[in-house]
Amino acid sequence: MSEHGVDSNQIRELGRQALGDAHLQEAYRSSTLRLYTHRLAAVSEVPGFERLRERARELKREVMDHLDFYLAQFAENVERRGGIVHWAESAEEARSIVGEIARRAGASEVVKAKTMVSEEIELNPALEKAGIRPFETDLGEFILQLSGERPAHIVAPAIHMTRHDVSDLFVHNLHSQPTEVPEQLTAIARRALREKFASAGMGLSGANFAVAETGTVVVIENEGNIRFCTTAPRVHVALIGIEKLIPRLADLAVFLRLLGRSGTGQKLTVYTSLLTGPRRPGEDGPEEMHVVLIDNGRIATLADEKMREALYCIRCGACLNTCPVYRKIGGHAYGWVYSGPIGALVTPQLTGIQNARELPFASSLCGACRDVCPVKINIPDLLLHLRSEAQERAPAPTPSGAALGERTTIRLWAWAMKRPWAYSLGSRLARWGQRLLARGGWIRKIPMYPASGWTDGRDLPALARKTFRERWTEIEKQ
Ligand code: SF4
Structure with a gap:
């Protein structure tokens, strides 16, 4: 394994193992099919959905073409509203910034909302090492924290598990009664977590969008746990990949109309929170709000004119649900945090092509991902680009019999x-x-x-x- 947990040699093996696991395949098949059909129904209700996708793409292009300007504007507005901005060039730097904020706040426990970027920077092990206990509060992430696994899907992290698997896990770890009723499983998790929101000294979230014009961090969710994480503890830290910026508050309407529908088939998720600075007199909320803006390889992607498009991604997960490869082998076979078609683009960018040279090849290039992407990322085209880059910069080792036969x-x-x-x-x-x-x-x-x-x-x-x-x-x- 490389330091990022990706290893080209193991990616094929993980895929092979997934293909032999009928239980796993059934879990992926039924869940992705449900999300896929919900998306189809939700999208067909919106007149001019294509125009909306075009508009979102234009907005993302505008941000990426002027990222320096929008980042400065966002940081200035966060500070104007009383927030504190930190810049992290690498995963290591981001981890140490968060650790330092927790140390200064005297927080020995942290409640966490679901954030892919915290998985990317491997924050939990670092916090634990520093004597700070992280508690995942999103139901899927809570399940994964108990099972010791990485997310298997960008939006539905425990998509690979059935109710039966979750019941077994809760019986084993929380000594609960076995049940496969979703409401009862949720109640068990809620009982385990509720008091942590009140006692934790720090709450941690990601951001779905960061509005440059106002310095607002936007988070969307269905469970209400993000509201708790960002408002109940004394200190709130938002981890934000720098590609999450959007120019203006009015632009948010475009993305909100696309994101819920594309991801889960919802018109809107249950909660949409707009967080602008810490609490002011007479308000609820944290006393301190920190924003950590994370590069960790994104600037290098931005510099590659072809690959820059991958930064338009709003992490809706639609490309995973429609991808025949993902639906068959699942998320863990991609070897790292991001999976599916977007994972095959992002992982080689963030971890180095030499660590993930197999991923761009794990695609039939059928184009289904491009057709559902709300920001119209031309994923097959970028995968082809990465394939040639892999051949150039990280060619496969001496041709084995198999590679020679294929060629x-x-x-x-x-x-x-x-x-x-x-x-x-x-x-x-x-x-x-x-x-x-x-x-x-x-x-x-x-x-x-x-x-x-x-x-x-x-x-x-x-x-x-x-x-x-x-x-x-x-x-x-x-
Ligand atoms: S690439 Fe497009 S479809 Fe896939 S997660 Fe990102 S925004 Fe969604």
């Missing part, structure tokens, strides 16, 4: 595609050869590499008895 097959294919007579002969030979393998229109197992790689994980449709050209000629004759 030779692709070359043969390219050669035949340029020569109609060769293609036609090849397809005739293949149709003749498949008689030994095809049953009921499907080939379930091919014995030779590299084609055997395909049938290791799924069936292959048999070639039609007649080619398109043969059928066309027949139709013309008729």
